[in-house]
Amino acid sequence: MIKLYFTTPKNSVISTISRLLFCLITVLIFISRPVLAEESQEQSDKRDLRMGQRLFMGLVDFKSGRFDCSSCHYLGATEEINWNPSAYDLAIAWLEEDGTDIYQVMNNPVSERLEEEHYGMTITSEEERLLQVFLKHVAEEGPGVLKPYPINTFAFWIMGILMALAIIDLLFTKRVRYRFIHVAVLIIGIGVHTAFARIESVKVGRSQGYAPDQPIKFSHKIHAGENQIDCRYCHFIADYSLSGGIPSNSICLNCHNVIKNGTNSGAFEINKIHRAAKTGEPVRWVRIHKLPDHTFFSHAQHTNVAGIECQTCHGPVEEMHIVKQVEDLSMGWCINCHRDTKIQFFENEYYTTFNELYDKLKSGAIDSITASEIGGINCMKCHY
Amino acid sequence: MIRSHFKGVLVEGNKTYAEVTRDIALPTETKPSRWWYAAMTLATLALLAGAWALYETFAYGLGTWGINNTVAWGWDIINFVWWIGIGHAGTAFTIFLLIFRQKWASSINRTAEAMTVFAVLCAALFPLLHMGRPWLAFYILPYPNTRGPLWLNYNSPLFWDVLAISTYLLMSITLWYFGMIPDLATIRDRSKSKFKKTIYGIFAMGWSGSAIQYNRYESLNKILGGLAAPLVISVHSIVALDFAVSVIPGWHTTIFPPYFFVGAIFSGFAMVLTIMIMLRKVLKIKDFVTDKHLEFIARVLQFGSLIIGSSYLMEIFIAWYSGVEYEAFTFLHVRASGNFSSDFWIMVLCNAIMPQFFWFKKFRKSLFWLFIISIMINIGMWFERFVIIVSSLSQDFLPANWATYKPTLVDIGLYVGTFGLFMAGMLMFIRFIPIIAINEVKGISKLGYEENKEKE
Amino acid sequence: MKKYWKSLEEYNGTHFDPGEEDQSGISTFELLSSENNESKTSRRDFLKWCGFSFMSATVLASCESPIKKAIPYLNQPEDITPGMASWYASSFYDGKDFCPILVKVRDGRPIKIEGNKSVMLTHGGTTGRVQASVLSLYDTAGRYHHPFYNGEKTTWEQADRDIAGKLDSARKDIVLLTSTIISPSTQEVINRFKNRYNNFRHVVYDAISYSxxxxxxxxxxxxxxxxxxxxxxxxxxxxxxxxxxxxxxxxxxxxxxxxxxxxxxxxxxxxxxxxxxxxxxxxxxxxxxxxxxxxxxxxxxxxxxxxxxxxxxxxxxxxxxxxxxxxxxxxxxxxxxxxxxxxxxxxxxxxxxxxxxxxxxxxxxxxxxxxNLCQGNDKDLQQLVNDMEAGKISALIVGDANPVYDYPGNGFKNALDKVDLKVSFSSVLNETSELADYILPSPHYLESWDDVAPANGFYGVAQPTIRPLFDTRQMQDSLLKWSDNDLSYKDLIKELWEKQIFTKQNKTGLFTAFWQESLQLGVFTPEIESVNVNISNEALATAGSLQKATVNEGWDLVFYESTALGDGRHANNPWLQELPDPVSKVCWDNFAAISPVDAEVLGVNNGDLIRLFEGVELPVIVQPGQKEKTVSVALGYGRQRSGKVAEGIGVNVFNFVEFKDGYKKYNVSIDQPVKTKAKTDLALTQTHHNMEGRAIVRESVLTAWQNDPASGNELHEFNEAHKATLYPEAKFEGHHWALAVDLNRCIGCSACVIACQAENNVPVIGKREVMRRRIMHWMRIDRYYTGETDNPGVVFQPLMCQHCDNAPCENVCPVAATTHSDEGINQITYNRCVGTKYCINNCPYKVRRFNWFQYSKNKAFDYNMNDDIGRMVLNPDVTVRERGVVEKCSFCVQRIQEVKLKAKLENRKVMDGEIQPACVQACPGKALVFGDLNDPDSEVSKLFKDERNYHVLEEMHLLPSVGYLTKIRNV
Amino acid sequence: MSKKSVIGVFDDENRVVSAIKKLKENKVKINDVYGPFASHDILSLVTKPTRLPHLAFIFGAVAAILTFLFVYYTSVINYPLSYGGKPTFSFPPMVVIIYLITILGTATLTVFAFIGRTAMYPGKKAKMPGIGAMDDKFFVVIDQKNTVADVESLMRNSGAIEIRHEEF
CATH class of the missing domain: 3.40.228.10 (Dimethylsulfoxide Reductase, domain 2)
Structure with missing residues (x-):
């Protein structure tokens, strides 16, 4: 169920096929085109790009020696945090033209740290040009995306083939004499397949363990953990809104107007906040905790009224450099919490509405009331 | 030897075992004749129509059907109940005639059971199709899940229905299949081609005809039969509960379970009659399915018709007697004299009046009349479901809601499609499976003749 | 670029304060449209089609989950909280109807109009047209997106230059033709314009004249x-x-x-x-x-x-x-x-x-x-057309009016050719603009500043609640510009209020405070001197003098405004088009209502086309209570140019309105209509009009009620006494929500139906589907005729889900998609529903609706839900239902939840009357009362204890949570 | 597996029955009889009653109890929901479910028990004493060890059309 609109189902098979077709056609067109004199420009661009890539990846020597830029400035997405700006970040920063010429950093480092890191690196203008070509290409490609759920389908396919063989052999070819082998293969195969189906079907629409790269390497560990900033300082609307609230840029600037150098990432990441303020282009964070569209959840109800800790649902965020979805956010998980969580009956005047339960609780006839006992597991608490 | 109290011969022609085998196995061993191909073409066309309707339904939604906010069940459920009714014949044949020791059923029960299987398959399509979101049909099963876990509403007759239909489908397939294992073995042993031998061999599961096997096999069949007997009664009763449990006038009647059950047997036997008359004609099995067989079925129909007819009367009587204005309106006004009166009187004519002609021997003996009346009963039973479902919904409690119902091409396409499925199934069945239980018929083929011989 | 708009809690937007400067140049749409949902293949969608198989599990492994972006504000505005609604007081005025309103703004876009409760004029009531007006804001096809010159896109600067030049060089008259203007500030603007151009005059007319x-x-x-x-x-x-x-x-x-x-x-x-x-x-x-x-x-x-x-x-x-x-x-x-x-x-x-x-x-x-409403002068209008015809007009500026459509006959259209400069200010597509040289789009009223004075001593403000979606400018701004004023209209309003209206009060001495308060309340009502009148002798003489009426024994054609569309200016609003006429229950068409006697005479039945004039054929509705030899036809249909919804629907009969003695006459004598062979299907939402003697709507007369308050409701007592149950009746701890409907207060206007549609994202399905009896409205108004057919009594009964405590629908759902909540609500869980439709069948009230098709994002249902901008009106607090799902009234559970949460946050109990479902809120007659039955002091509890209270089909012991109060007539 | 056997071939049910009766009178242990149909006379002479019905009863009882427990647990204990004013534990609908699942469970389990006991499975090669056992011939198989001298003549006199000595 889609809350606001229904996305047209795009079958992955179809999209893959169309992508393949597109590639094929491109290749065909490319091949079929006669080589003309103008091509040389295109080809030289290609060569430049290749050269730039090789330089960046440390496959070719710089004048000043062999450095692998990509060993620090990653080209793809990462699962572990890498405090250095990624290649994409560099490319964007350069394209943004905010005055910093990042290539000068190597020749004239602006900070001690940069000097330290890039010690002995100097680049020539030709090398700079090549790198520019490559980074421009990187910027166009966009940041690498981690496949959210890569799973190993090897076992699944192997078992499938084995099962098919077992059936064929059992019925027709009869090569293997001992039938318990067939039976065993079939039983194990069905077991494996069922397990796969179960695991995968449970995962559908869920993203437990999802930890995407964010546009800014914002570390909750440093902010909430080491610096002990209260969650509600930034996510202040969680106390009275349905939404938890992604903090606006201005909230970052409350502190980062003053703090311009980060512990790990230097000025580079913090600069992104300033750049956003300057350009008016907000930071596009990647959403991690998302409930299906047909599920309505109020942060205010949980954090403010019920007094549930943020960590109950979001996990130990204060220990995470890259925020990861810890809980599966499944309905069962919600329901179980509602079954177990006791209501602070006397702390809110509202609950006097439940006068009978209130009296019972007061007289000690019952010792606690859980959310589920006052309709906490009704369907229309969350779905409407 | 268990003797049927039936006097006379059950298989004509005093055939030897070998002749029995040869005659019955013949269609599976020869190339099908022209009529078979013609019928198969027809069935394929019908299937194609069904496939188109299926595509429309899945691609665009149930809006392609004629149902609306007032009449939310239409041809889908009518056809479902109708097919389920037809699907009662096979099991009922086997089970009740077994219980009543009616040996004559042996010649017919295989076909009747095949009919059951295909009819129930056709029927089982509709509950799936009539769902708005069939891709979530698995929600209807109580499987452990991560939603709390969230189970089902066991109060819902639809869930009972799903259970009943799937149980019934499994049971009838099992009965049918286990009933034909010895015959599959017969075909296996007779076939010359290696391929055919292997295929029949796989399905015959190594049947050798030993007495020990027969002993356990008979026992299994008895157990399955014993289980199927209450099941066959319950299935259509549960389908009836779909209606009886609801509050809609015309549905909310306690008479429904027995009434539906009898109706099902009635329509099933009629369909058996229709099909047997046709098969007899084209497959040359008159020796096995004799005129007497047909006459027996006609008698059953005549009896069923009496029950059905009295049920109709009883419904109307109760509607008046209960004093519930909505029910009286539905039965007396809407059905008997209102918008649905033509459908109602077709139903009465076909189900309650026409079969009464079977009181006369002339009609029981005439193949023509047997065929016509059996077809009429099939039509009448369809109209019965139409009247029950549509007339009740169409004009229920609040007159502001009253709406008419008209089927669309897609509705019709689906019905035709199930016909195609049924026909194709039956054609495949007569092509590949002995349509008469060879092993059972051999047990009774000598009946009558031996007595004659003894007399001589 | 594909433009998506998606409201989750966060979205991209910059500071926007309706009370502050309008930051033109960048439209809200562009701000809202950033692609923050980069939807790739959705595993869920895929699975849907795979069904559940072993194979699908492996294919799933290769699918990717869509990446959703969360884009926060750069600077979070103080009055906008992501995920929470803000409310702005404003005024609805469309040139004819006036209503003080509150606008619900969610994440920067208005999604719902509600009546302004604090205004004594309306007490928070609305009409269907007011409720639906929010949808017109997002009508992409029915609005102009930028200025046009002769059908080509032009810029404001260019148009300003050209028009100012042409106005300056105009030798003959310059005329501004508008519908009634009730804004003092606009009047001021026009006065200033008049000062600038000597040859200017202002003509006011109304399509439906009260001249x-x-x-x-x-x-x-x-x-x-x-x-x-x-x-x-x-x-x-x-x-x-x-x-x-x-x-x-x-x-x-x-x-x-x-x-x-x-x-x-x-x-x-x-x-x-x-x-x-x-x-x-x-x-x-x-x-x-x-x-x-x-x-x-x-x-x-x-x-x-x-x-x-x-x-x-x-x-x-x-x-x-x-x-x-x-x-x-x-x-x-x-x-x-x-x-x-x-x-x-x-x-x-x-x-x-x-x-x-x-x-x-x-x-x-x-x-x-x-x-001050309806100031139009028919004589002025006729004079204008004569002048135009005579070539005496050099420039005609039409301000949000559509005379080409609603002027009787073709006179206006023909005369228009003789005008040198034709400028049309219009917020919506219309026939007049299409014939104008310049189309200068004005913003929707929810995007505009304005003030209103609908009556003496009543002032209201209208403030923008969203940045203009399109490149539009208010007429007043243009007129000010052309009259060489640098002032913006907003400033002018403030200036005028400071000078003229501020002085009418003495509560505060500070204009800013007064202005703020007026904005917050939406209205200002100063004390004014009362007026007493004495009738003139002349009038009495006129009245007394015997006036012979021209007796027409032949046929009469009577024009009337339809309840849904009015005079047709909102015709392109699909909600209104699909609103069944309260009496005839027809939607998506106008028709010729004739009496049953005449129907027999003419030999026609519902849907048969009859010819009224040459070339004008309309389908017949046999209308009990219609006077014999009269035909009633609704105005407002037959729009030629209005956007995709209304075009080609019905017949425009404004053409046949006559001028008589200088007044528009809304009835004409005609020849006996001729039956044609053609027949058309009408979209009727109710086809049976008789209660068949069932106690569905219970009636009594005043004298009987005065003697016995339970009169007409004797059955209720009987049913209460004969209650029998197999199971103990359910008890509800905490809340037990209920709704009482006073049939004496309900007039059947159907404002609640539209309010419900707006609140609950109820889709529009179009004429064809309505004809197939599949209307999606969660609540409907049943109308029954009682008594004889030639002049029957009429009763209206709003019917929504009755939330039965013994709900038959709940028992039969196999997948537990519909269950009963601990607060007495009959819940439907869309995401669990597999669509067996059994609940629909088993609902004796037939209030459940099925999504027969995918109604959103489907070309076959090309209404607002098939349009990125049109979908902005959707309420983010209510799920948009997928095809194959059953839906129904939820008692606006989202509002219940919202108020409960508010109460908890404020550490108190929920107050009686605090929760108002959309229908209750919208009702102009306050016929609906919602509340908690467990609270003995609540209004609804009291009404439930009233002797007049009964439940529909109560003999079935369904224990509905909706009660009806008998209708009492004063006969 | 294979043993030396004496196989008597018959082509008439009555003759087989009389042959078996005679053999039994002579205390000859008959291994098995193969024939084209389940002749109750032969079965009652040659085989012992099976215990399948007892098994089926146990299956049924277990299925009924488990179903009740499952339905009770899911609807009353685990996630009680309120439907139409009925108590969460409403027994009548459970009856229907238990009834059906009992039939289904019993049938399925019994079929599996049968398959297990007879060691029948799809693709099993049939072990048959000769062509025609499923057509029109009856085969009486007697273990060579158990034969008495005049087995052959006993069968011949009863009308055996052929006597074979072979590994079976």
Whole structure:
């Protein structure tokens, strides 16, 4: 169920096929085109790009020696945090033209740290040009995306083939004499397949363990953990809104107007906040905790009224450099919490509405009331 | 030897075992004749129509059907109940005639059971199709899940229905299949081609005809039969509960379970009659399915018709007697004299009046009349479901809601499609499976003749 | 680039404060449209088609989950909280109807209009048109996106330069043609414009003219005004062709007054008596205690006779009806209110005279708060067209009016060719703009600044609640610019309020504070001096002089405004098009209503086309209560150019309105209609009109009720006494929500239906699907006829999910998609529903709706849900249902949840009346009351204990949570 | 597996029955009889009653109890929901479910028990004493060890059309 609109189902098979077709056609067109004199420009661009890539990846020597830029400035997405700006970040920063010429950093480092890191690196203008070509290409490609759920389908396919063989052999070819082998293969195969189906079907629409790269390497560990900033300082609307609230840029600037150098990432990441303020282009964070569209959840109800800790649902965020979805956010998980969580009956005047339960609780006839006992597991608490 | 109290011969022609085998196995061993191909073409066309309707339904939604906010069940459920009714014949044949020791059923029960299987398959399509979101049909099963876990509403007759239909489908397939294992073995042993031998061999599961096997096999069949007997009664009763449990006038009647059950047997036997008359004609099995067989079925129909007819009367009587204005309106006004009166009187004519002609021997003996009346009963039973479902919904409690119902091409396409499925199934069945239980018929083929011989 | 708009809690937006500067240049749409949902293949969608198989598990492994972006504000505005709604007070005025409103703004976009409860004029009531107006804002196809010159896109600068030049060089007259302007500031703008151009004049006209009332009052009281009517102080209400409950002047106000006058409580044992004289069956007529069918010419005869009797000049030859009426008026001295909707000065003068004789002035009619609405002057309009025809006009500026469509005949259209410069300011596509040289799009009223003075002593403001979606500019800004003023209209409003309106109060001395308060409240009502009037002898003389009515024994064609569309300016609103007419229950068409007798004479039935004029064929509706030999046809249909929804729907009959003695006459005599062979299908949402003797709507008469409050409701007691149950009745701890419907207050106007549609994202399905009886409205208004067919009684019954505590639908859902909540709500969980439709069948009220198709993002249903901008109106708090899912009224559970949360946050209990489902909120007559049954002091508990209370089909022991109060007629 | 056997071939049910009766009178242990149909006379002479019905009863009882427990647990204990004012534990609908699942469970389990006991499975090679056992011939198989001298003549006299000595 889609809350606001229904996305047209795009079958992955179809999209893959169309992508393949597109590639094929491109290749065909490319091949079929006669080589003309103008091509040389295109080809030289290609060569430049290749050269730039090789330089960046440390496959070719710089004048000043062999450095692998990509060993620090990653080209793809990462699962572990890498405090250095990624290649994409560099490319964007350069394209943004905010005055910093990042290539000068190597020749004239602006900070001690940069000097330290890039010690002995100097680049020539030709090398700079090549790198520019490559980074421009990187910027166009966009940041690498981690496949959210890569799973190993090897076992699944192997078992499938084995099962098919077992059936064929059992019925027709009869090569293997001992039938318990067939039976065993079939039983194990069905077991494996069922397990796969179960695991995968449970995962559908869920993203437990999802930890995407964010546009800014914002570390909750440093902010909430080491610096002990209260969650509600930034996510202040969680106390009275349905939404938890992604903090606006201005909230970052409350502190980062003053703090311009980060512990790990230097000025580079913090600069992104300033750049956003300057350009008016907000930071596009990647959403991690998302409930299906047909599920309505109020942060205010949980954090403010019920007094549930943020960590109950979001996990130990204060220990995470890259925020990861810890809980599966499944309905069962919600329901179980509602079954177990006791209501602070006397702390809110509202609950006097439940006068009978209130009296019972007061007289000690019952010792606690859980959310589920006052309709906490009704369907229309969350779905409407 | 268990003797049927039936006097006379059950298989004509005093055939030897070998002749029995040869005659019955013949269609599976020869190339099908022209009529078979013609019928198969027809069935394929019908299937194609069904496939188109299926595509429309899945691609665009149930809006392609004629149902609306007032009449939310239409041809889908009518056809479902109708097919389920037809699907009662096979099991009922086997089970009740077994219980009543009616040996004559042996010649017919295989076909009747095949009919059951295909009819129930056709029927089982509709509950799936009539769902708005069939891709979530698995929600209807109580499987452990991560939603709390969230189970089902066991109060819902639809869930009972799903259970009943799937149980019934499994049971009838099992009965049918286990009933034909010895015959599959017969075909296996007779076939010359290696391929055919292997295929029949796989399905015959190594049947050798030993007495020990027969002993356990008979026992299994008895157990399955014993289980199927209450099941066959319950299935259509549960389908009836779909209606009886609801509050809609015309549905909310306690008479429904027995009434539906009898109706099902009635329509099933009629369909058996229709099909047997046709098969007899084209497959040359008159020796096995004799005129007497047909006459027996006609008698059953005549009896069923009496029950059905009295049920109709009883419904109307109760509607008046209960004093519930909505029910009286539905039965007396809407059905008997209102918008649905033509459908109602077709139903009465076909189900309650026409079969009464079977009181006369002339009609029981005439193949023509047997065929016509059996077809009429099939039509009448369809109209019965139409009247029950549509007339009740169409004009229920609040007159502001009253709406008419008209089927669309897609509705019709689906019905035709199930016909195609049924026909194709039956054609495949007569092509590949002995349509008469060879092993059972051999047990009774000598009946009558031996007595004659003894007399001589 | 594919533009998506998706509201989750966060979205991209910059600071936007409606109270602050309008930051033009960048439209909200662009801000909202950033692609923050980069949807790739959704595993869920895929799985849907795979079904559940082993194979799908492996394919799944190769699918990717869509990446969703969360984009915060750069600077979070103080008054916007992501995920929470803000409310702005504003005013609805479309040139005809006025309503003070509150606008619900969620994440920077208005999603719902509600009545402004703090305004005494309307008490928070609305009409369907007001409720639906929010959708017109997002009408991409029905609005101009930028200025046009001769059909080509142009810029504002270019247009300003050109037009100013042409105006300067204009030798002949410059005319501004608008519908009634009730804005003092706009009047000021026009005055300034007039000062700049000497040859300028302003012509005001109304598509539905009230010219005669004003002229009659000028004659009678020397005031060209429309007085303020007070139906609540009337003991006898007499209406002549005035549909004052649905269309006439201020229907919201009148409905509330009317409902108050007819409400019955333990402490209010009297109710007003309502007589209605009309040709066709209107909503007002349907509510009358006694309704008289008359032919149009009879009105004058009856009024004349009544006046003569009252004046003592009766000679016994008066019509019977006049005698009776005069007798009733005599009984109700000082408590009578007679209104007439006929645009005829003779009629209106007579009405004034009778009202005067009955002592109504000062009691039920009041010139103190006389209305500024409907100032149009038919004579001016005719003069203008003559001038245009004569080539005396060099420039015609049309301001949000559509004379090409609504001017009688083709006169205007033909005359338009002779005008040198034609400029049209229009917020919506219309026929007039299409013929103009310049189309200068004005913003929707929710995007504009404005002020209103609908009545004397009543001022309101309208403030923008969203940045303009398209490249639009208000007419006032343009006029100011062309009259060489640098002031923006907003500043002018402020200036004018400071100078003229601020001075009318003495609460605060600070204008900013006054302005802020006015913005917050939406209105300002200063004390004004009361006015007493005396009728002029001239008027009495006119009334007394025997006026022979032209008697027409032939056929009459009567035009009326449809309750949904009014005069047709909102025709492109699919919600309104799909709103069934309260009486005929037809939507998506206009039709010729004829009486059952005539239907037999003509040999026609519903849907048969009859020819009224050459080339004008309309489908027939056989309308019980229609006067014989009259045909009623609704105005407002047959739009040629309006955007995709309304074009080609119905027939425009404005063409056949006649000018008679300088007034538009909304009935004409015609030849007997001719039956054609053609037949068309009408989209009827109800086809059976008789209750078949069932106690569905229970009625009684006043005298019986006064003797026995349970009169007409005897069955209730019987059913209560005969309750039997197998299981113990469920008890509800905490809340037990319930809704009471007072059938005496419900007039069937259907505002609730649209409110429900707007609140709950109810899709529009189009005519074809409505014809197949699949309308999606969660609540409907059932209308039954009682009594004889030639002049039946009419009863309305709003029917929504009854939330039965013993709900039959719940028992039969196999997948537990519909269950009962601990608060007594019959819940439907869309995401669990597999769509067996069993619940629909088993619902005795048939209030459940099935999503027969995918209604959103589907080209086959090309209404607002198939449009990125159109979807902005969707309420993010309510799931948009997928195809194959059953849906129904939820008692607006999202509002219940919201209020409960608010109560918890404020550490208190939920107050009675605090929760208002959309229907309850919208009801102009306050016929619906929602509350907690577990609270014995709540209003709904009291109503449930009233002797008049009953439940529909209560004999089935379903224990519905919706109660109805019997309808009492004062016969 | 294979043993030396004496196989008597018959082509008439009555003759087989009389042959078996005679053999039994002579205390000859008959291994098995193969024939084209389940002749109750032969079965009652040659085989012992099976215990399948007892098994089926146990299956049924277990299925009924488990179903009740499952339905009770899911609807009353685990996630009780309120439907139409009925108590969460409403027994009548459970009856229907238990009834059906009992039939289904019993049938399925019994079929599996049968397959297990007879060691029948799809693709099993049939072990048959000769062509025609499923057509029109009856085969009486007697273990060579158990034969008495005049087995052959006993069968011949009863009408055996052929006597074979072979590994079976």
């Amino acid at each position: 005669a009332i004003r002229e009659a009052n000028l004659l009678s009281f020397n005031r060209r005004e429309i007085p303020f009517y007070r139906f609540d102080s009337a003991g006898l209400i007499v209406g002549f062709n005035a549909d004052f409950l649905a269309n006439w002047l201020l229907p919201v106000t009148y409905t509330r007054q009317y409902a108050d006058s007819r409400a019955l409580r333990k402490d209010k044992k009297e109710m007003s008596r309502h007589l209605q004289f009309e040709s066709g069956m209107s909503v007002t007529g349907a509510n009358a205690d006694k309704r008289f069918k008359i032919k149009p010419h009879e009105e004058l005869q009856i009024l004349q006779g009544t006046y003569n009797i009252l004046a003592g000049n009766g000679n016994g030859s008066e019509p019977e009806q006049a005698k009776n009426l005069a007798a009733e008026i005599r009984k109700n001295e000082n408590k009578t209110l007679i209104v007439s909707g006929t645009n005829d000065i003779k009629v209106q003068t007579l009405v004034n005279a009778i009202n005067y004789m009955a002592g109504s002035y000062g009691n039920t009619i009041d010139f103190t708060n006389s209305l």
